[in-house]
Amino acid sequence: MMKDEVVTTMSNRYQAEVGKSRPTMRHVAALAGVGIKTVSRVMNNEPGVSEATRLRVVGASQQLNYQLDMAAGSLRRSGRQTLSVGLLLPSVSNPFSSEIHRAMEDALSVRGIAVFAASLDDDPEREKALVAAFLGRRVDGLVLTPIARSQAYVIPEHSRDLPTVFIDREPVGVEADAVVTDNAAGAAKAAAHLISRGHRKLAYLGDRTDIQTARERRRGFLESLAAAGIATSAVPIREGLHDEESARQATRGLLGSDDPPTAIFSSQNLVTFGAMRGLKELNANKRIALVGFDDFALADMMDPGITVVAQHPERIGKLAAERILARIDGDQSAPQTYVVPSELIVRGSGELAPPGLPAPHL
Amino acid sequence: MMKDEVVTTMSNRYQAEVGKSRPTMRHVAALAGVGIKTVSRVMNNEPGVSEATRLRVVGASQQLNYQLDMAAGSLRRSGRQTLSVGLLLPSVSNPFSSEIHRAMEDALSVRGIAVFAASLDDDPEREKALVAAFLGRRVDGLVLTPIARSQAYVIPEHSRDLPTVFIDREPVGVEADAVVTDNAAGAAKAAAHLISRGHRKLAYLGDRTDIQTARERRRGFLESLAAAGIATSAVPIREGLHDEESARQATRGLLGSDDPPTAIFSSQNLVTFGAMRGLKELNANKRIALVGFDDFALADMMDPGITVVAQHPERIGKLAAERILARIDGDQSAPQTYVVPSELIVRGSGELAPPGLPAPHL
DNA sequence: ATGATGGCTGACAACGTTGTCATGACTACA
DNA sequence: TGTAGTCATGACAACGTTGTCAGCCATCAT
Numbered sequence: 001m002m003k004d005e006v007v008t009t010m011s012n013r014y015q016a017e018v019g020k021s022r023p024t025m026r027h028v029a030a031l032a033g034v035g036i037k038t039v040s041r042v043m044n045n046e047p048g049v050s051e052a053t054r055l056r057v058v059g060a061s062q063q064l065n066y067q068l069d070m071a072a073g074s075l076r077r078s079g080r081q082t083l084s085v086g087l088l089l090p091s092v093s094n095p096f097s098s099e100i101h102r103a104m105e106d107a108l109s110v111r112g113i114a115v116f117a118a119s120l121d122d123d124p125e126r127e128k129a130l131v132a133a134f135l136g137r138r139v140d141g142l143v144l145t146p147i148a149r150s151q152a153y154v155i156p157e158h159s160r161d162l163p164t165v166f167i168d169r170e171p172v173g174v175e176a177d178a179v180v181t182d183n184a185a186g187a188a189k190a191a192a193h194l195i196s197r198g199h200r201k202l203a204y205l206g207d208r209t210d211i212q213t214a215r216e217r218r219r220g221f222l223e224s225l226a227a228a229g230i231a232t233s234a235v236p237i238r239e240g241l242h243d244e245e246s247a248r249q250a251t252r253g254l255l256g257s258d259d260p261p262t263a264i265f266s267s268q269n270l271v272t273f274g275a276m277r278g279l280k281e282l283n284a285n286k287r288i289a290l291v292g293f294d295d296f297a298l299a300d301m302m303d304p305g306i307t308v309v310a311q312h313p314e315r316i317g318k319l320a321a322e323r324i325l326a327r328i329d330g331d332q333s334a335p336q337t338y339v340v341p342s343e344l345i346v347r348g349s350g351e352l353a354p355p356g357l358p359a360p361h362l
Numbered sequence: 363m364m365k366d367e368v369v370t371t372m373s374n375r376y377q378a379e380v381g382k383s384r385p386t387m388r389h390v391a392a393l394a395g396v397g398i399k400t401v402s403r404v405m406n407n408e409p410g411v412s413e414a415t416r417l418r419v420v421g422a423s424q425q426l427n428y429q430l431d432m433a434a435g436s437l438r439r440s441g442r443q444t445l446s447v448g449l450l451l452p453s454v455s456n457p458f459s460s461e462i463h464r465a466m467e468d469a470l471s472v473r474g475i476a477v478f479a480a481s482l483d484d485d486p487e488r489e490k491a492l493v494a495a496f497l498g499r500r501v502d503g504l505v506l507t508p509i510a511r512s513q514a515y516v517i518p519e520h521s522r523d524l525p526t527v528f529i530d531r532e533p534v535g536v537e538a539d540a541v542v543t544d545n546a547a548g549a550a551k552a553a554a555h556l557i558s559r560g561h562r563k564l565a566y567l568g569d570r571t572d573i574q575t576a577r578e579r580r581r582g583f584l585e586s587l588a589a590a591g592i593a594t595s596a597v598p599i600r601e602g603l604h605d606e607e608s609a610r611q612a613t614r615g616l617l618g619s620d621d622p623p624t625a626i627f628s629s630q631n632l633v634t635f636g637a638m639r640g641l642k643e644l645n646a647n648k649r650i651a652l653v654g655f656d657d658f659a660l661a662d663m664m665d666p667g668i669t670v671v672a673q674h675p676e677r678i679g680k681l682a683a684e685r686i687l688a689r690i691d692g693d694q695s696a697p698q699t700y701v702v703p704s705e706l707i708v709r710g711s712g713e714l715a716p717p718g719l720p721a722p723h724l
Numbered sequence: 725a726t727g728a729t730g731g732c733t734g735a736c737a738a739c740g741t742t743g744t745c746a747t748g749a750c751t752a753c754a
Numbered sequence: 755t756g757t758a759g760t761c762a763t764g765a766c767a768a769c770g771t772t773g774t775c776a777g778c779c780a781t782c783a784t
Contacts, residue, residue: 102455434740
């Protein structure tokens with residue numbers, strides 16, 4: 001009958017190329033002796049295909065190792081989804097970032113959404129270029145750690161209803177969801193903790209001031225001192241520290257000064273590492289109190305253990321993923337900033353007493 | 363004149379939708395008063411467009427915030443590239459993996475290639491599913507950390523000339539490029555180092571034996587002992603350790619045994635952490651020598667510093683990226699395995715002498 | 725027997741882009 | 755003045771898929 005004839009002819013024409021170019025629905029349809037639309041229905045689990053036909057199509061597709069082309073599909077149902085989102089991080093190899101990445105992946109993969117991740121390296125130019133690259137790939141959503149002074153450049157996309165969530169830092173110049181740590185409150189918590197242990201001479205080691213979170217942490221730190229009646233004008237502030245080495249030197253500088261602090265607050269991971277090194281080199285690690293912002297692996301194995309204000313990257317990532325999904329699903333509510341509370345983790349370094357005070361008992 | 367008329371008419375038809383659906387080349391063409399193919403030429407920097415026209419098109423595209431749709435483009439020039447690769451890692455939040463990820467991103471981004479990264483969690487089912495997801499997105503290449511017993515399932519794709527590179531572990535059942543650490547040699551180096559310090563009673567703490575690298579490391583370790591004339595049958599081997607806690611307990615078990623070792627080799631990051639904890643709890647960290655496989659942050663800040671056999675994830679990532687690029691560019695040479703040498707980093711814990719021997723001087 | 729119903733199925737257009745090719749305008753040179 | 759050559763440009767088809775719609779067949783109530 002007709003059908004068989006078609007199958008034979010077509011299979012000759014198409015099947016010859018097996019193993020060479022990638023098979024398309026046409027190949028599968030030809031091999032199964034059905035129309036291409038029927039293949040589409042089967043591949044997308046649409047109803048309205050008889051079981052017998054379905055089996056034939058499934059068999060043919062397996063035989064050819066056929067794989068649906070998502071790009072072609074999402075082109076046709078235009079305006080529809082590519083099941084991918086773009087994720088912009090300071091660096092994919094930064095532990096804090098990669099925890100966020102992981103949490104997002106977990107939340108998104110259950111919906112079959114893949115993640116494009118890219119590293120910014122604190123370069124505002126890269127920020128724009130990478131966003132453009134994501135847009136060119138027609139991602140369904142954008143999750144960004146902003147660096148540039150303003151994120152107004154995403155406005156056209158955002159107003160086109162491209163779901164956008166900012167993480168870690170709040171955006172400037174756009175109205176969009178954001179998921180952030182309570183930076184100021186966390187830093188304030190650290191300061192209050194040190195003050196409660198009797199410290200009056202605190203120092204601040206901070207990151208580059210063009211980073212919003214760094215400014216927030218400084219603000220929280222200083223406000224906490226002021227609230228305790230400590231003159232903030234005399235507090236040594238060392239900023240612009242962006243790596244271990246500069247933080248190490250700043251720490252040594254602080255301790256070598258006329259009126260050295262008895263406690264240090266370091267506002268970021270690498271800065272904390274540098275401070276730890278500086279203190280250890282001067283044999284001051286068991287004498288000068290230290291509280292760092294950001295938790296890190298093995299902090300409890302240090303001597304003493306390092307007291308930190310921990311962020312919760314996994315919660316930030318999960319929340320960001322939930323927001324993106326909600327927006328993708330059509331949530332039109334007003335943009336909102338979600339704050340993930342930080343947490344003080346006591347391990348020893350932050351409980352060292354200032355000289356002249358008795359050792360604390362926990 | 364004619365052209366102006368066209369501009370006006372078309373712009374009414376298309377420009378009305380600005381801010382709503384995404385503009386296409388047709389919109390830009392209409393606004394610029396040119397044909398759509400001319401827009402294509404301008405957007406792709408193809409020659410053969412007069413400067414005046416080019417400027418008009420560029421202006422129109424900026425006004426509309428037009429973004430080339432890569433998916434549509436790569437659909438048309440079928441068989442051509444999507445400028446994306448899939449990267450399968452144990453977990454994107456694992457430091458070793460994320461270093462690889464970062465190195466690959468750096469090498470690939472200069473070519474405009476974006477990276478889909480996904481986490482396997484040691485689940486062979488996920489491995490297949492994620493590869494399928496990448497294929498559905500028509501990635502130009504695949505970089506995989508295999509887990510499943512066999513990777514034969516990628517054969518159809520690989521034989522279709524889809525560039526594939528395996529990292530960290532060599533593939534089974536496929537002929538493809540691989541980039542790996544010299545696991546056995548590295549472990550042998552660690553053992554030899556401990557032996558050279560006078561140790562004869564060594565113990566091995568290893569990961570799950572279904573992981574190829576774990577088996578390689580054990581092999582290298584044991585061969586090194588045998589070469590030194592140490593009876594390997596009596597060496598305590600604790601395997602199947604996949605997290606800190608199990609490694610900690612195994613360490614405590616070893617030290618509590620009748621004939622405790624004087625030195626420990628831990629074959630992986632988390633296992634090293636567990637061993638460190640176990641030793642510290644028993645106050646043995648300055649007595650029992652320890653060499654770990656895999657370097658980690660702050661290893662030098664431990665007491666004593668932790669001697670490790672460091673892998674070089676950045677080199678692995680870079681090399682893998684280079685191989686993928688070469689294959690994408692048409693390299694048809696026979697698949698090859700590239701070995702990235704590991705490196706012993708001496709920090710103290712591996713130089714602790716066994717009891718009865720004088721303290722070493724470095 | 726008749727018409728209506730409903731289940732399967734495939735032809736066709738369209739998604740946004742680019743390769744191919746034809747066209748028309750202009751230049752250069754005989 | 756004619757002819758070949760160059761250059762800029764756009765019409766058109768096609769990439770692989772899916773939404774729409776129409777057609778076919780069997781079933782069922784009248």
